[in-house]
Amino acid sequence: MTVERLRGNVREVLNGVISLHIDILVMEANVSQLIEEVREINADLFETNRLDTLIRLLKDFNGPVICHEWPYPLLVEGNVDEADIAQTGDTGHET
Template sequence: MTSETSINVMQRHLLTIEKLRNRVRQMLKCVINLHIEFLVLESNVNTMMDDVKSFNEELLEVQRLDALISALRDYSGPTICHEWPYPLIFKGTIDDADIAQILNGRKKVDKSNNNNINERNINCEVRCKSATNSSTNHQLSDEVT
């Protein structure tokens, strides 16, 4: 009898050990899956932090430009005009300056017969007109001499 009871006890112990091994395997799988989820979350957080940094840089640039625009709108002092070395081919408002700059970049400079570049003097006049809403409208004009 003692041998049968000892065999039963041994079998129960073996079953218990096998159950514990399975439980440990399950726990290890859960830990590995959890670790993978942490790595994915860390990657997502790093990506989001990079996006936030880029948005913050853009926001600072927009705020800087807004402050510059406000300062230029509120400016009532003298305007310094200088000779522009390139011919202006567009007359318009400051809002159209980007188009003029693009067009000026495409215009070729005339050359004379002896391959010297013809010099042109461009006088830039800025005329301010006051509108009823107290905004300022600037116009560019050019004169080639």
């Protein structure tokens, strides 16, 4: 073997190592991106399952629906706090 041939072999091996290193870096970036996408999908799946459970519970709910089946007269049309004050009669104002 000549020195030139050995140098050529070394260059070929170095080029292969460099190419392999670049491929590994690209694969690492792709894997990182895929992991991030899987995290997002898992978060979406968790939220979907939570909403599915809520929908199932609401479909099975047999209690009164305010403004449709509520058996008591509504004293106040407003938010829950205002309605609670009206029901208890404690408005904080003297009448």
